[in-house]
Amino acid sequence: MLKVKDIVKMGFKREKDGAGGMIDNMVKQMKASSGIIWNSFKELEESELETIRRDIPAPSFPIPFAKHFTASSSSLLEHDRSFFPWLDQQPPKSVVYVSFGSVAQVEEKHFMEMVHGLVDSKQLFLWVVRPGFVSGSTWLEPLPDGFPGERGRIVKWAPQQEVLGHEAIVAFWTHGGWNSTLESVCEGVPMICSPFWGDQPLDARYVSDVWKVGVYLENGWKREEITGAIRRVMTDEEMRERARVLKQKLDVSLMKGGSSYESVESLVAYVSSF
Known part of the structure; x- marks a missing residue:
């Protein structure tokens, strides 16, 4: 595998x-x-x-x-909840949630590929950009003027389980850490995986090739592939159904x-x- x-x-x-x-x-x-x-x-x-x-x-x-238990209760970073009124106004299954955990870091050129990939997808998005996520930047200095606009929201940190359980969320673009992977499975949300190291590439392979509830971006940060992955997860009904079935199996296991x-x-x- x-x-x-x-x-x-x-x-x-x-x-x-x-x-x-x-x-x-x-x-x-x-x-x-x-x-x-x-x-x-x-x-x-x-x-x-x-x-x-x-x-x-x-x-x-x-x-x-x-x-x-809620992982956010033990978070070392303060949650920003100011985006919830915006999220509440979005149609069901319309928003891509983006977060790469509390440790990962990317170069500015890769960050900009992510920006263009999101823009070109023309999808609504909620993006967690942790301070220090972009090498050499404090927070959002590399962003172009006018981004994210009305199509998206950027926050420093968010209560992830609550976000994944929101009816507006249609997909989760993640680093593929096990906690994030399992949280997404628990909420029946398909994934786009961009792993960095450790267990993350293995988790991403399971998501894409074993459970088949997501897409593995294997070739790094390329805007065309990012856009394609977002569009696929947004429209692949079989993938979304498999994610829903996994959630159902989890719910039954808890009874x-x-x-x-x-x-x-x-x-x-x-x-x-x-």
Whole structure:
């Protein structure tokens, strides 16, 4: 499933003090642990969870965190809610939400490709541009005059789960970090993935090739591909239906007797047994 360029982009090396060494240590600690809580749910990664259960003897408890607590409650950045009146006025399934997490950074030339890609798509958008996201800029200095205009809104930070659950949101352009990916799955929102490093290329490949609920922008920041990806996600009814079905499976798993419900019950019983 993975391509060579995905593995290269993940950036994991076997050096003792590098990311590869950190992962080796994580696996050792998991194998020695009394139990493992996974931020996921059975129906999303059933075969992968079964493989883990064969390789790691510790009890596993897949629980989708996004449905049990709000990530925004622990955010280190202040949320801007001033855009909600604008978002509330937009038609259902009309706005592309754009956010690349709390760490990623891009060069100015790539930032401008993103700007042109959004403009050329002619779609409504809500864009989270974190201060420092553009290398060499404090915040929005590179933006051309008149952008974003009435078609979009730009904020420094936003309550992501609330935004993804808004009826006006039709797609999520994301870096593909696992928290963001799962939050999007939980709300049935198709994705456009522009991964940077770590697990993100793997998550993006699952979104596009396994679950088929999004598009992987594999060739970097090219305005034509950005525009094409936005238009595809806006109009691909089969993709949107698959995203809706995944959300439905998650919702069912949370009901009494469902896999996530039972996982929480099992975890409580397991912890209480000590």
